[in-house]
Amino acid sequence: MGHTISITCGRIFSWMSVIAVLVLSPPVLAQNTGATGKGALDDSCLGCHSVSGKVVDTLAKLWSRKGPDLSSAGIKYKKEWLINWLQNPVRIRPAGMFYGNHIKPGPKNDVIDESSLIKHPQLSKEEAVRAVDVLMGLKAHQERIKQGDYKPGTIPLRIGELVFDKFKGCMTCHQIEPGFGGASGPEMYTAGKRLQEDYMISFMRDPQKWEPKTFMPNKHLDEGTLQKIVHYLRVLSMEDFK
């Protein structure tokens, strides 16, 4: 079922284009005093990541975004994963933050223009821990998440894949193994380790509430399917794809 590709850059702090200055000078985080929001992260982070929580309400803004908005990082990402990822940032969106900026015609079909993608800076363990302390305090739009919305459970991997791919068509845009699946959206085989479950439910239930112009469609999934997909993503993330 799968193929292997080398995955290089990263999502959380930037899928794709991080400006050159960022690459050349790893970010130094301001002294963490427990503050949240702007001021707690330095300019090298804020050059690509917004922490304002402002709505991306035009396509121009969507296309120009260099990294994900981090204003809700504390209710979106899993702490342990963030600490590890910042020390070894690998790309999560195969074609960058907005795939339309990073593709070109290929011999059979459009392909990723790898030369347009830039790596996220790598942090030391100390830097990563300090950054994550700040990030976990960023909790904009908490009202969109209902604590305990996800009811822990499980699903056989194959059944989950049927739901995710055949019944709902999610694999069209998302990879379920390295190199297997769609390339325009973020990889899903790491989602279970990367994202908080209640966030996943909230985002899938109404992606446009989080981001009105997102190219993640609202498939109007019923509550049972939302739960099954999160079960599946959790089970999937336990697989060894190396």
Add this chain to the structure above:
Amino acid sequence: MKPLFFILIFSALSLIAMRGAGAETAKDNYKTYCIQCHGLKGDGKGINVPDMSTQPRNHTDAKDMSSRTDAELFKVIKEGGQAINKSVQMPPWGDVLSDAEINDLVKYLHELCKC
């Protein structure tokens, strides 16, 4: 003369407001939501195609595209492939695009297929 001028301006502004403040051009919407599967050239060869079980429609194929009515095209963009008994891999875009934007996209498809 002056009242007529203001009426014209007011009408134009109302029209813009009716289309919604966030209305985008069909070309930009196509670039954002459609090319991931239908391709940069609209020929059905998007970046997501290699592992798809159903090949996306070639929007530059005049013969194929002529077999669909505008009403069907509108419906499939708004409600997704299953709404016209086609693939679940074509998602519904009705929560992202306004009806006016979808109508503009239908017109844009006619430009692509030259039909």
